[in-house]
Amino acid sequence: MKFAVIVFPGSNCDVDMYHAIKDELGEEVEYVWHDADHLDEFDGILLPGGFSYGDYLRSGAIARFSNVMKAIQQAAEAGKPILGVCNGFQILLEAGLLPGAMRRNHSLKFMCRPVELRVENHETMFTSMYEKDEMITIPIAHGEGNYYCDEETLKQLIDNRQIVFRYHGENPNGSLADIAGIINEKGNVLGMMPHPERAVDELLGSADGLKLFQSIVKYWREAHVVTS
Amino acid sequence: MYKVKVYVTLRENVLDPQGSAVKGALHSLSYQEVQDVRIGKFMELMIEKNDRDIEEIVRDMCEKLLANTVIEDYRYEIEEVVAQ
Numbered sequence: 001m002k003f004a005v006i007v008f009p010g011s012n013c014d015v016d017m018y019h020a021i022k023d024e025l026g027e028e029v030e031y032v033w034h035d036a037d038h039l040d041e042f043d044g045i046l047l048p049g050g051f052s053y054g055d056y057l058r059s060g061a062i063a064r065f066s067n068v069m070k071a072i073q074q075a076a077e078a079g080k081p082i083l084g085v086c087n088g089f090q091i092l093l094e095a096g097l098l099p100g101a102m103r104r105n106h107s108l109k110f111m112c113r114p115v116e117l118r119v120e121n122h123e124t125m126f127t128s129m130y131e132k133d134e135m136i137t138i139p140i141a142h143g144e145g146n147y148y149c150d151e152e153t154l155k156q157l158i159d160n161r162q163i164v165f166r167y168h169g170e171n172p173n174g175s176l177a178d179i180a181g182i183i184n185e186k187g188n189v190l191g192m193m194p195h196p197e198r199a200v201d202e203l204l205g206s207a208d209g210l211k212l213f214q215s216i217v218k219y220w221r222e223a224h225v226v227t228s
Numbered sequence: 229m230y231k232v233k234v235y236v237t238l239r240e241n242v243l244d245p246q247g248s249a250v251k252g253a254l255h256s257l258s259y260q261e262v263q264d265v266r267i268g269k270f271m272e273l274m275i276e277k278n279d280r281d282i283e284e285i286v287r288d289m290c291e292k293l294l295a296n297t298v299i300e301d302y303r304y305e306i307e308e309v310v311a312q
Contacts, residue, residue, distance in 0.1 A: 174245070
């Protein structure tokens with residue numbers, strides 16, 4: 001399986017993402033600059049964290065108009081797995097690929113620490129390797145992760161099981177319904193504030209994020225490798 | 229030439245954590261009469277006149293980029309000025 005790590009001016013978790021895929025997951029991966037025209041050769045697309053365009057105006061607001069976003073839109077329609085982490089999640093929200101928006105953390109502080117999450121839906125292409133309701137520890141690092149959507153959207157998210165991860169215990173940013181990660185209705189675009197790519201080895205404090213990437217590969221193998 | 233002032237604020241029903249913090253600070257300065265503080269953004273644009281309707285252009289820009297209408301409201305003032 002071949003992954004693309006999209007790099008925007010100001011991305012700063014692209015190297016972690018690349019490392020997670022190449023060294024820990026053992027799959028192919030390439031950096032793709034934000035002005036790329038197409039992503040046809042890639043099977044999975046990763047939008048890393050960081051501060052694209054300095055977070056000017058709003059987090060993700062300017063990156064969302066990058067040239068590569070057209071190709072990402074097409075990949076989303078084609079059903080390819082797309083994962084946005086932190087700033088990547090914010091970009092997916094601004095692009096309308098996921099519903100809702102981010103506000104400043106309710107504490108107004110940048111929060112940078114491991115948090116406990118509950119896997120709310122383990123029946124997605126991103127979470128199939130997790131157990132039902134599994135509790136995992138993944139680090140967060142953000143100042144604007146306070147997820148918001150209107151009541152109608154929240155009801156849809158709940159009814160369609162689109163809430164994939166929720167914060168367990170203390171909610172670090174004030175997000176609605178303790179939301180840490182959501183998926184689109186079709187089930188191939190996941191956005192999350194915690195950084196699974198920073199939790200892929202016990203040496204890093206947790207390897208709980210690795211199963212997320214392994215789930216994507218498992219999904220892709222099952223869909224693409226014909227068994228003889 | 230038009231001088232356009234755009235004001236973007238969080239929507240009424242969206243909690244504004246910065247506004248709440250500033251309200252708390254004003255109260256601690258004994259301005260107890262302050263009931264609410266909303267913090268927003270102010271943008272000033274100089275826009276050349278063309279055959280498109282200026283209001284339509286400004287509204288489009290606000291909807292597409294300048295405001296995120298999921299959480300923000302916007303308003304604008306348009307003033308015609310002499311180009312310098």
